[in-house]
Amino acid sequence: MPQFSNKSLERLATCDQRLQDLMHEVIKETDITILCGHRGEEEQEAAFNTGKSKLHYPYSKHNSFPSMAVDIAPYPIDWNDLESFRKLSVIVKEKAEELGINIEWGGECFGKFVDMPHYQIKEV
Numbered sequence: 001m002p003q004f005s006n007k008s009l010e011r012l013a014t015c016d017q018r019l020q021d022l023m024h025e026v027i028k029e030t031d032i033t034i035l036c037g038h039r040g041e042e043e044q045e046a047a048f049n050t051g052k053s054k055l056h057y058p059y060s061k062h063n064s065f066p067s068m069a070v071d072i073a074p075y076p077i078d079w080n081d082l083e084s085f086r087k088l089s090v091i092v093k094e095k096a097e098e099l100g101i102n103i104e105w106g107g108e109c110f111g112k113f114v115d116m117p118h119y120q121i122k123e124v
């Protein structure tokens, strides 16, 4: 069974408990790496400046603590393999439904801005 690296666990620990529970279920199904959980001001502005985020601090869901968003990728990472990100989103959504967690995927929740690794808790 795939397991998280220490780096992934450290990042995941900065996320809302629901996201943690969800990702521990997802990795039972397929290997993933946690790219990012909580982002402080400096990290958020860096993400903005490199085009990884469209939002300034503190408006991203990564900016709260614990983080209400998590960025993940299929492992090993191949940024050109968009299909693998799509397949992963199906698994994440299935598991979220099983756990009763309302989740949104960055591949489809930001209109024209496609953020394949991004998942966030949806406010109801």
Ligand SMILES: [Zn+2]
Binding pocket: 062, 069, 070, 071, 115, 117, 118, 119
């Ligand atoms: Zn994100």
